[in-house]
Amino acid sequence: MSKLRYYVNKVHLWWQKSETVLSMNNRNLGFIYPSNLRKHYQLADDKLLTKQALAPLKFGLAETYKVYQYFFELNTLAEDLASLESFVIKPAQGSGGHGIMVIVKKREHVFITASGKQVTLEEIKKHIGNIIFGIYATALNDKAIIEECLVSHEDLADLNQSGLSDVRLLFYKQELVLAMLRLATQKSDGKANLHQGGIGVGIDLQTGKTNYAQIRRSNISHHPDNGTALLERKIPQWLELVALAKKVSENIPLDYLGIDIALTTKGPVVLEVNARPGIEIQNINLKGIRTILEDIS
Numbered sequence: 182m183s184k185l186r187y188y189v190n191k192v193h194l195w196w197q198k199s200e201t202v203l204s205m206n207n208r209n210l211g212f213i214y215p216s217n218l219r220k221h222y223q224l225a226d227d228k229l230l231t232k233q234a235l236a237p238l239k240f241g242l243a244e245t246y247k248v249y250q251y252f253f254e255l256n257t258l259a260e261d262l263a264s265l266e267s268f269v270i271k272p273a274q275g276s277g278g279h280g281i282m283v284i285v286k287k288r289e290h291v292f293i294t295a296s297g298k299q300v301t302l303e304e305i306k307k308h309i310g311n312i313i314f315g316i317y318a319t320a321l322n323d324k325a326i327i328e329e330c331l332v333s334h335e336d337l338a339d340l341n342q343s344g345l346s347d348v349r350l351l352f353y354k355q356e357l358v359l360a361m362l363r364l365a366t367q368k369s370d371g372k373a374n375l376h377q378g379g380i381g382v383g384i385d386l387q388t389g390k391t392n393y394a395q396i397r398r399s400n401i402s403h404h405p406d407n408g409t410a411l412l413e414r415k416i417p418q419w420l421e422l423v424a425l426a427k428k429v430s431e432n433i434p435l436d437y438l439g440i441d442i443a444l445t446t447k448g449p450v451v452l453e454v455n456a457r458p459g460i461e462i463q464n465i466n467l468k469g470i471r472t473i474l475e476d477i478s
Contacts, residue, residue, distance in 0.1 A: 201469030216436035225456035267330035278374030280317030295371020334444040344371030381465035389419030
């Protein structure tokens, strides 16, 4: 093949890709701004409000142990955590996994995170104080949530040794567009967010099987922490999970949204809803969604 022909083919492939891939500007101007009224953003941006909105529907939700809104409330932190062997600390209005601390067990006077790091009670208190101060939120201040540390479904246990995974499902006008499995790694400190060093695994919507995987834009086929195969895995309770996500999309007044659901020993659990889901899910599935969204419109 001549060099000219080679570059003509490359330009053609690039043009085809640009026609189908949703860019950030396309997402914002074409779908988020017209579809998601700003007054409803808080239902997704605040995890406590999300839980309140979904609670009457009897969906699977992680149990909330404690909420801290003011610094003086931290005076009882030692007593509040005394009976908890494991828990998760989250900023109510955080995003991208920032500010989340996963405690999997206690050992004498220290707490052990999902990555094996030891933290003291004072370090936890400082971390919660930072959350209240608003370091991880877009607002001037925030609330810190102490909630249940969920246990992975047994069929995914070998993929969750570094932390709990979740499935991100992208919906537009109550139609499922794409989905991916997000896996934690030791480097992501037990969090499944891609920007924190988690793994993204594409899911075939019809079969519920994984078909492609990436970590930080690099293609992989096995988990870097334990060598477990990532591809051709059947997501357990796939149809139940999709049905649950669809109900969430029907009961949250946002037309364009991402829904994160964990598969646990207590069944599918809704973790959060995102009013501005990222576009990286296209890379994880090797599939652009611009024309798909336009067809739904």
